Amino acid sequence: MEVEGIDYEEYFKGFSKLTRKERFTRLIMMGVLKKEDVAAIQKTNCIFENDLAEKFIENSLGYFMLPIGVATNFNINGKDVVIPMAVEETSIIAAASKTARWVRKHGSIKTEMVGNEIIGQMQFSDIKNEETFIDLIEKNKLSLIEKANKKVAFGLVNRGGGVRDIQCRKIVPDSTLEGGDPHSSFVVLHVLMNACDAMGANIVNQVCEFLKTPIFELTNQEASMCILSNLTDTRLTKATIELDGLDEELVEKIEKASYFAERDPYRAATHNKGVMNGVDPIIIATGNDWRAVEAAVHAYAAQSDQYRVVTRWRKVGKNGLRGEFLAPIPVGTVGGVTNLHPYAQTALRMMGIKKADELSQICAAVGLVQNLGALKALTTVGIIEGHMKLHIKNLTLSAGASEEEVPAVQKKLEEILRLTKRISLSNAKDVLSEIRGSNRVRPIENRI
Ligand code: MEV
Numbered sequence: 001m002e003v004e005g006i007d008y009e010e011y012f013k014g015f016s017k018l019t020r021k022e023r024f025t026r027l028i029m030m031g032v033l034k035k036e037d038v039a040a041i042q043k044t045n046c047i048f049e050n051d052l053a054e055k056f057i058e059n060s061l062g063y064f065m066l067p068i069g070v071a072t073n074f075n076i077n078g079k080d081v082v083i084p085m086a087v088e089e090t091s092i093i094a095a096a097s098k099t100a101r102w103v104r105k106h107g108s109i110k111t112e113m114v115g116n117e118i119i120g121q122m123q124f125s126d127i128k129n130e131e132t133f134i135d136l137i138e139k140n141k142l143s144l145i146e147k148a149n150k151k152v153a154f155g156l157v158n159r160g161g162g163v164r165d166i167q168c169r170k171i172v173p174d175s176t177l178e179g180g181d182p183h184s185s186f187v188v189l190h191v192l193m194n195a196c197d198a199m200g201a202n203i204v205n206q207v208c209e210f211l212k213t214p215i216f217e218l219t220n221q222e223a224s225m226c227i228l229s230n231l232t233d234t235r236l237t238k239a240t241i242e243l244d245g246l247d248e249e250l251v252e253k254i255e256k257a258s259y260f261a262e263r264d265p266y267r268a269a270t271h272n273k274g275v276m277n278g279v280d281p282i283i284i285a286t287g288n289d290w291r292a293v294e295a296a297v298h299a300y301a302a303q304s305d306q307y308r309v310v311t312r313w314r315k316v317g318k319n320g321l322r323g324e325f326l327a328p329i330p331v332g333t334v335g336g337v338t339n340l341h342p343y344a345q346t347a348l349r350m351m352g353i354k355k356a357d358e359l360s361q362i363c364a365a366v367g368l369v370q371n372l373g374a375l376k377a378l379t380t381v382g383i384i385e386g387h388m389k390l391h392i393k394n395l396t397l398s399a400g401a402s403e404e405e406v407p408a409v410q411k412k413l414e415e416i417l418r419l420t421k422r423i424s425l426s427n428a429k430d431v432l433s434e435i436r437g438s439n440r441v442r443p444i445e446n447r448i
Pocket of ligand 1: 371
């Protein structure tokens, strides 16, 4: 890209040091943004007193806004809780609230943590004698843990956490990899630690970086890299729903839907997406790292021979149903954006949450309820009825209807949906031009 003789790289030199106004000017000059785009972005720029975007990220232009709403009717572990959800998808909050009411009527939701340690990984490649290396680590494990706790994780130790274990893994070459695998085996150390109420990425990375030197002194081996693992299978979150007094046919249908997803990875992916419809909006509303949670859940789902579901439903007796969610949901209630973002703090306060484990368990419970709502709809009325009905408003606006035109377009689209069981943006556009056309021919007095 070339603008007035300046090439692309030249143009972005020092971009991060510019004021936001200067960034806009450059992007306009490059033709990347138009003046109207800048005006639209600038509308979002006054939402926080101190400009948090500048603090959170680099090259910031403003804010991307998501709607935030609340899911109602949840009772988790015997406690009523209102769930803040930041999400753009129509019908997620409605389905969660409706299903939570149904669950409240027929049973209960219980949650717990299974394990409390996160994992840091240290890779050692080109080790001359792996057995000697592993032996040295095993024999000196306690002193390494003690050093890391004393020098780096002392804050966590004071709060009951800290480094707990160091485990050695041997990772052998995999000849099935594309292009083969030319390297000899690696030794990878797993540094296990309890990060208390932090998500723990920063602290575990610091611990691993710190351990490089004492391990080098001990073994004469340099770590090639270290970073946390997002597959936190040592800190799982479990949610259970038990229901009774249900229609037997419905129970059977939900169980069959569960087996479909348990057997088939094509269905499992969509099933799990529905679970994450309940989880991600809370992760976002509380300022947590949703990429980490997505990575954790899907990696956990893919741990066996094939991609699997993270929830399962079973018939209990004639009219009962039991569902379970089990997967890692790595979140924090301290540190990072969670502390700085005013909405994140509000979201935590709304749920009465102080501890990371509580937040993780609420996410698991809402994910499981969301999944139940989807399966109930899919096995009875189908997804179109609930989802598309609510989606009609989006289609109406996307077609370009004005505030006054919305009710008429919506009404007509609902009619089409009822008759054809289908609805699309082109339906919305057709209806809108029909309405506009008929308005044009109608005499003015009839339109008032
Ligand atoms: C849509 O966002 C989510 C569903 O596809 C989930 C599912 O199929 O279980 C309805």
